[in-house]
Amino acid sequence: DAKTTQPPSMDCAEGRAANLPCNHSTISGNEYVYWYRQIHSQGPQYIIHGLKNNETNEMASLIITEDRKSSTLILPHATLRDTAVYYCIVRVMDSSYKLIFGSGTRLLVRP
Amino acid sequence: NAGVTQTPKFQVLKTGQSMTLQCAQDMNHNSMYWYRQDPGMGLRLIYYSASEGTTDKGEVPNGYNVSRLNKREFSLRLESAAPSQTSVYFCASSLDRGQPQHFGDGTRLSIL
Numbered sequence: 061d062a063k064t065t066q067p068p069s070m071d072c073a074e075g076r077a078a079n080l081p082c083n084h085s086t087i088s089g090n091e092y093v094y095w096y097r098q099i100h101s102q103g104p105q106y107i108i109h110g111l112k113n114n115e116t117n118e119m120a121s122l123i124i125t126e127d128r129k130s131s132t133l134i135l136p137h138a139t140l141r142d143t144a145v146y147y148c149i150v151r152v153m154d155s156s157y158k159l160i161f162g163s164g165t166r167l168l169v170r171p
Numbered sequence: 172n173a174g175v176t177q178t179p180k181f182q183v184l185k186t187g188q189s190m191t192l193q194c195a196q197d198m199n200h201n202s203m204y205w206y207r208q209d210p211g212m213g214l215r216l217i218y219y220s221a222s223e224g225t226t227d228k229g230e231v232p233n234g235y236n237v238s239r240l241n242k243r244e245f246s247l248r249l250e251s252a253a254p255s256q257t258s259v260y261f262c263a264s265s266l267d268r269g270q271p272q273h274f275g276d277g278t279r280l281s282i283l
Contacts, residue, residue: 094271103175103261103274104214157204157221157268158229161213 064148064162071168078135080165082148085129090152093124095133096161097144104147104161107133138169173197175275177262183281184252192247192278194262202265203245204272205229205237207258214261220245221268252282 065083072078084093094109108115108122110131115122121134135142147164178193196203201222206214206229216229220239234256236248245264249256259279263272 101277103263103276104272106271106273109271152269157202157219157227158216159214159272163213 064150066146066148066162066165068163069166069168071170072138073170074140075137078138078142078167078169080133080135080146080148080167081130082133083130084148084150087128087150088152091150092152093122093128093131094149094151094159095120095122096147096149096159097142098147098164099141099144104159107146138167140169140171143167143169175262175264175273177260177275177278179278180276181279183283184249185283186253188252188282189248189250190252191249192260192262192280193244194246194275195244196262196264196273197243198264198266198273199242200264200266200273201242202268202270203239204263204265205235205245205247206261206263207231207256208261208277209258217247217260254282256280257282 092109092111095107096104098104108120110122124131145164145166147161175196204219205217208214215231217235218237220226223242226237238246259277261274261277263274265272
């Protein structure tokens with residue numbers, strides 16, 4: 061699975077969009093980009109995943125650059141409950157079972 | 172719809188005691204997993220079950236055993252607990268290999 065790089069921390073104001081970047085310059089053609097988050101003391105929560113097209117669901121949007129070397133997770137209207145550590149994971153869809161969580165980005169949403 | 176349910180939520184054991192952590196999912200998923208998370212670290216896979224009737228070792232299986240009781244339930248057993256097994260244990264499930272994994276809220280286990 062390709063290596064990912066994320067900033068260690070970010071903050072944004074409540075109600076504003078939170079844009080979390082992820083670099084995955086060594087991504088292979090068959091690797092997907094997954095995003096999870098972990099709110100303090102809870103289990104990780106799946107957010108969204110994509111291959112090369114932009115994706116949107118009820119939680120967030122995922123923007124993947126055309127060369128697929130980086131992506132951005134967008135929380136359109138961040139709330140205090142979105143304060144969490146966000147993990148970008150790159151893996152082949154039918155690869156090994158384990159998820160490799162890096163150090164992630166700690167997002168703080170300010171009132 | 173409960174998702175993934177883990178019991179107990181908290182447990183304190185003495186060194187050498189045994190216990191079983193329970194996990195059940197109601198999403199009709201085929202694959203289930205057990206992870207541990209130590210302070211300041213990412214999750215590490217202990218065991219997984221690709222489908223009912225199969226189990227396989229992950230990256231840190233020593234000291235643990237698992238049972239896939241049926242499609243819904245996947246238990247993790249510590250036969251002789253050691254202080255190094257103090258951790259937060261998460262169970263997860265996914266529809267199939269590679270599909271997004273859905274996690275329970277964890278079992279916080281302390282071994283004295």
